[in-house]
Every structure is written in structure tokens, then in C-alpha cells.
Amino acid sequence: VSREEPESILLPGGSEPSPDTRIWIGAGLLDRADRFLVSPSGRFVLISPPSAASAADRVRRRLEGRLIADIALDDRESSKTLSAIGGIADRALSAGVRRDDAVVAIGGGVTSDVAGLAAALLLRGLAWNAVPTTTGAMADAAIGGKTGVDHPAGKNLLGAFHPPRAVLLDPTAASTLPDRDFRAGLVEAFKAAWIADADLARRAAAALERIVAREEGALIELLAGAARVKASIVSSDPREGGRRRLLNFGHTLGHALEAAGEYRHLRHGEAVAWGICAALEISRRRCGLPRSDADGIREVLRRLGPYPEPVRDPRVLEPFLTRDKKATAGGIAAVLLEAAGRARVVEAVPAAEWLDAAAIMSFK
């Protein structure tokens, strides 16, 4: 483990009370986590699921004597509810949590969404820190300040913007992650490159074998690049009016495929991979995306698969598509590519166009 100052990215918080986020990047950061985690009082409430135990143990060792509560979270998507927030509040309040204590969330995106919202609500807002342990959370969920839980009426319908003070991006935190989740999460990292960083997209595609083999240097380059893209987009549009929508590349159809599979059939990243595949077709037609760029992206996605076959039946998919938050009478706003590394939003693409693309999408 290098003892040098690790690389970091500053994501400015904008207006009060939204704080700055410092994203630290490096292999082995977990073993000196105490240097990077922020707590005004020096005391922490640790929240983590059993699956992230090995990463959490490394952090616990560094916070000995400073944990006022150590809370095990059930991180199934079906448990991402307000009652999980209630459970965390019960534990933290009975442990005597104070305004100047901080939360540290160690786990995947479900954990950071739930623990971040708990931090936003407890005593009207505690500082919190994210230690993502999935590639998906490293590339996406832990960065940007959105926290939330699901409601029976839909995913992520209850939430708050509450940016963490520090994010520790340590690829070794994902060392116990099963390969399928590992590769699915990488789809989100490549997504960041494809919407905004052609050079990163090129370098990461060239390093794909090393990335999939979990070689630390190659992984850090991709994850740091993705974090930089997300940080830059979020800081230019903290509340999702304009540019932040680009991050939804692949998600319009992706969310519909995920929902049609009842969130069990496809991993989120796998649904996004299919969604990107369909968006490439529409981008070819509407935005002049060069064939060679589309082929290159499909090739990377193919290598991150295989993915379970999604629902393609338009009669099943259509209702899930048209209930998208971005749907209007004329169609659904689509994030499309002009080139690998350059995305734009096209308003009102008819649902039929998505359904046609879904019927034929393929990674071949």
C-alpha cells in the first residue's frame, strides 16, 4: 500500500447547507480510512450489510473506540424502504447520536442510498461518508448526493439531496463482489465515459481485459475517470435540470426492462447495457453516431456480459416505458450519442421507436 497522498477529486457542494465532497481514490485506502473519513465530533455511526463485511472490518479496525453504533443493514432492494430508515434511527438515537457525529456507509448503492437518507433525516442532517463496495456504487450511486428509498408506487420516490463529505474509492473494497455484479457495475463506469469522455472511453476499451481481470491500476483509471465525469456533470447541475440528465444514458429502456423483470431477472447494470444497446440504434438514425463508434461500444458491452435475455414483448414493455418520469404525450426524452464521448438529450422520442429498438437489440 502506497503511503503517498492519494489522488482526489473535489466536488463542490454549491449552496448551503450542501457540503463539498472529497472523493479519494486509491487501492488500499480502506486500511487507512481514518485519515479520510469526516466527522465533526470524531465519532461515527457505521452502517453496512453482511455482504460487505470484509470491507467493513478493514474500516472498523481504523475507527476503534470511535464507533457509537455499528448497524447491520439488510440491503436487498425490497428492504430499501422508510422502515429501514426507522430502524437505523432507532439504533442511532438509542446510542445517543449527536448533531456533530457522522455516518459511514459501507456497501453497494442500496446501502449508500439508505444510509445517506438516514443521515439527511437524523437530527435534521448529520455529515456522512460513503465507502462503496460495488463497482456500480463506485462509478455512480455513491457520488452526486442523491439519497433515497423506494415506495410501493415506485423506485427512489422518497429521498433527499444530501452529499457525503467524503467518498473512498478503493477497488479492493469490491474484492469479494461476485463476478456478475462486478461486471454489471462496470457498465455504469463505461456509460460515464461514453457520454462525456472520448479519451477515457478509448483507453478503458483498450484496457478491458485487465479491467475485467480486476487489475488495480486499470480499474482505478476507469473508476477515477467515471467519478470525474459524474462529479463534473453533477457540479454543473446539482439538482438535475439539464446536463445531469445525460447520466441517464441507457436508463430509459433500462429501467423499463428492469421493472418488467420485477427487479430480479436483470441486475441494474445489465438492464442499462441492454438500454444502451437500443439507444445506439436510435442514435445512429437520429444523431449520426458513426457505425464504428456504435460497434466499439457494443463490443465492450458484449465483453462485460453475458446478460440474461430481457423482456422484449412490446405489449409488456410499453406501460413500463410510458410511466417514465420523462414521458410526455409526444414520447420520452432520450439520451443519445453523437459520438462515443458526446451525448445529448433529444426530447420526445416516440415509445414505438424504443419498442422497435428493443425488439432487435443485440450485442453481436
Ligand SMILES: NC(=O)c1ccc[n+]([C@@H]2O[C@H](COP(=O)([O-])OP(=O)(O)OC[C@H]3O[C@@H](n4cnc5c(N)ncnc54)[C@H](O)[C@@H]3O)[C@@H](O)[C@H]2O)c1
Ligand atoms: N443515488 C444515486 O445516485 C444512485 C445511482 C445509481 C444507483 N443507485 C441505487 O443503487 C442501487 C444499486 O446499487 P448496486 O449496484 O451497488 O447494488 P446493491 O447495493 O444492490 O449491491 C449488489 C449486491 O452486491 C452485494 N455486495 C455489496 N458489496 C459487496 C462486496 N464487497 N462483496 C460481496 N457482495 C457485495 C449486495 O449485498 C448486493 O447483493 C439501486 O437501489 C439504485 O437505485 C443510486
Ligand SMILES: [Zn+2]
Ligand atoms: Zn444506473
